[in-house]
Amino acid sequence: MGNRYTWKTSIVEILAILVGLVFLVPFYYVFSNSLKSFAEILTNTSALPKVLIFDNYVNAFEKLDFLLVFKNSLIITIASNIVLVIFCSMAAYMLVRTKRKISNIIFMTFVAAMIIPFQSIMIPLIKTAGNLGILNSIWGLVFMYLGFGSGMTIFLYHGFIKGIPLELEEAAIIDGCSRFGVFWRIVFPLLKPITVTIVILNSLWIWNDFLLPSLVLQDPELRTIPLATFFFFGQYTKQWDLALAALVIGIIPLLIFFFTMQKHIIQGITSGSIK
């Protein structure tokens, strides 16, 4: 009954496609204009390019120093994910399995701190980081992402580990496996679904983050993609041919990530938000 494709459904379909096109319009403008000459962008913004000009991309690619900033973004995102997954899963596991008051206090502190907005911490943080000598360093930034991401990551792991039966671990301990071994050989592999969710949520956040890296990384050599895009826009204000190509270059890695991981991303976002 409800499965029939009626004329009413086809009207809804047409409407939905129209809405979809409205959503795509900004992409169309940015992409089509990024292939035009500067003069053509000014005179002929809405039409498709008359001649395809790839020079914009070559120029923007070089001026952004894209390979370098891409590498920086990649190192920061991957390294932060690794330390977040390792240390937060370990901590969450211990906090769940140690039935003591201290575990509860520590866990509640992590959860409560999730509501602190970044702006409330950033000013003293930069001062503290300066004192510790971890400013202007990719590893310092990774350490900060470990601190900022720990709340949500531990929270998600904690909820998941609570549902894992203890029997498996007990059997392994009787067989002479150490706690460390139990965690890495038995528990951690079971965490895979939630680890995928966590890695996706943290990757999107860290990859796109602008404010924290802009405060920490002053050296142009260390810039990430959002930082490089920001400075590029400041430098080439109204030079739309270069700027638009730079935007497209900045978006492409995200689109590739999305289309390869689409199913996981949507699942991850659903389960991450409902928790």
Place this chain on the structure above:
Amino acid sequence: MNNESKLDTVKRTVITTQKNTKVTASVSFMNKKKWKDAGLFALFVGPVLLAFTVIVLIPFFTGIYYAFTDWNGITGTVKWVGLDNFKYLFSEDKQFQQSFMLTTKYTVVSIILTNIIGFGLALLVAQKLKTRNLLRTVFFMPNLIGGLILGFIWQFIFVKGFASIGELTGIPLFELAWLGDANTAFWGIVIVSLWQGAGYIMIIYIAALQNVPQELIEAARIDGANRFQILRHITMPLVAPAVTICLFLTTASSFKVFDANLSLTNGGPFKSTEMLALNIYTEAFVNNRYGIGEAKALIFFLVVAAITVLQVTISKKREVES
């Protein structure tokens, strides 16, 4: 006194006698195990707790302290000024007050619109359309791109794209200088946040719609209910928990808007679209008035915390009821 010390001696003798038996070994074993457990606990929890303390806790609490000082980040001396910073914010700092009001207005507008559009998109995509998967991808895609790049994309759309559409169609709405006027620039930021946020909210509503039992809808249809009645009396009540989640997700993210604000308008024209997060940033890192910046940040934190606590209370209450 005397009795107690006697008791003690008795206890001690008992313990010593016990110690002389096999207990000695097991006590030290217990101690050893305790230490081992504590060591393992520290090994597992320690690293992330250290990062969390250094990066979140210490700056948070020192930040509260600085909110009551005249710290400017340059001179070494930091003087306690009591509530002066807060008095200044509420009596003299018109920019802060304006930012606060604007952020509140922005939050209300963007919560309502994001949720209506997100829910509408979810309803569309939940129909048995041939293009539903493709459309879902299209609606969600802008959400992947960070606020900063989104703001730049829309800067081009508002400045060049709209002008061109206006020229072609003659619709006055597109002929305005959107980013040059306080009111339309405000709506510009709203549009960017809708484009980014609606797809995200849609995903959550889709998950909620999928949990609505099909039998209920079929039954209502057989009883002669039309699409609107089904939506109003069956679907809506059943997705109510998701509405709570989405409302608060959008509240928190709208209130904290920064990246799109910075890249689309940078607070302009003439600071008329400077939201709270950007105002705090400017106060601290452009004006170098860290103390006042921290006072703002503390107020900012209190508002965000209040919203979140309200959210948790309401969703807990819902869980109990259902």
